[in-house]
Amino acid sequence: MEEGMEEGSNCPNNSAEDAPYCPTWLKGRAESLEHDRISALPDSVIHYILSFLPTMDSIKTSVLSKTWVKLWSFVPNLSVHVLDLDHPDKLFRIIHGTLIFYSSTKIKKFLLHFDYHRLVEEIPKSNMDSHIDLWVRFATERNAEELCLEFGSENDLIVIANDSENGDMAKEKGHDRYTMPQFLYDYSSMTKLSSTGCDYMPKGQVSWRHLKVLTTGKAVLTNDNLQRILSGSPMLEGLKLCDCWDITSVDVSLSGSLKKLVIDGVCDPSAFGWIEEYTMVEISGPNLKSLEILGSWQETKCRLLNVSSLMDAHVNFVSYSKGIFEFDEFAETALSMADYRGLLSPLINGDWKCLTLYIRNVKEFVLPGVAFLLQNSPKLEKVVVDTENVIYDIHNHISIHPTGDDFWTLQERSFGCLLQHLKTIEFVDLVWGKYDYDGYLLGAFMQFLLRNARVLEKMAVHYSPWAFLVDDAYDSDEAARILLSFPRASPHAVILVSASPMILSPASTSCRGFAIQMSLELKPQEYCHHIALLLSTV
Known part of the structure; x- marks a missing residue:
């Protein structure tokens, strides 16, 4: 028995042919040790x-064997993430050492990610910038195709604010932010450029002939410099x-090539009390196919020209007032801004057949x-x-109904879609809260649609x-009964209520096998224009 065990125990150290007494599973392990399939x-x-x-x-894979020692140095992507260093010298050693031993003559993607603000507290900014210039060079x-410089931190906007004295902009000082080197504006091989905490200040023309996507955040970028960049990027398709x-x-x-524009928040001087009047950002792009207005706009207003x-x-923004949420002021600048300030007027061309509304809370100012x-x-x-998935908290909402007629009964507008085209509502x-004001407004909106959609x-x-987590909310059966009690302009309208994501409960015996389409995206072949509107009160 011991002799057999000894032979079996030595099996992995020999070839499978030399171990006739090895169990089958142990022979397989021996073969796998002999043949490294990845190598x-x-x-x-x-x-x-x-x-x-x-x-x-x-x-780290270089320790596996001699074969792996230099394999990493030919990898087409160089991405260095260093966020936990307490001194620049360590960062310099890591990055310089990596670049010295890097052997490939072609880079597909070059990424640097570290906390620039923290490091310039330890050494002069000019010293830090000279090292970064070498790495970018x-x-x-x-011939890097993609360049990504992530030098941001959580306090970037505070740093930008502190760069200003007596209300002057930070664009001239550039404290605590890296400024893109001038030689980069002549580098024409880039197809994608992304940066955070990097200022753009070209002194001459920009030659980014192959650039297709540009993303920049938390930085100074004046109108003139943006125009220089756009003029020098004839193939630019996306700007964020x-x-x-x-x-x-x-x-x-x-820019005839630019099809998608994303503005994800702005840094607004009025939010810091430097100027009394709000600032305005004007957007013009007759060739744009996609526009997203996101993030925090503070006191800044937006105007769409062409x-x-x-x-x-896609509109998804949050409004602040000097660092404090003021919901009354936000109420004026949210969905109702479409009415009172004309934000959405340039979007309306009357061609789309599907409208998707993302509404976090049904509030009076949304209507x-x-x-x-x-x-x-x-x-x-x-x-x-x-x-x-909003869970209404009825204890934090006004539990009163408006006096007199509700908003929808007072409408004197002409809703052409309700008269001739609207067939499906989801x-x-x-x-649906029972006693909160939001629930009341939601029910009034549903009733308005049923009462006026003639071809529904x-x-x-x-x-x-x-929904089951809310005590004072209608369940699906109660909702179905209420909806069925509402008058319907269309004699063919069917009401369906789903109690779960996958199962639909017909609220009418006239329903036959209707299945909800959960995807809110439109198929290209439908040739439908799509507008998604997201309103946030938090």
């Missing part, structure tokens, strides 16, 4: 696999500006904007209202899976 792959395949790892992790000399400073005009009229080609628009969109969508065939992720075929109410 047997072509180097190009291994380089591709390692490209998905941060460079510091791919370097290294990337350009190896995140919390940028000193921009009042985003005019992409001369966006006549838009096919997709004018909803009415505005319905009025200006004469060909509308389908409305989807997504309340995004409410998704719904929680289906109203589908899709309950949130979290």
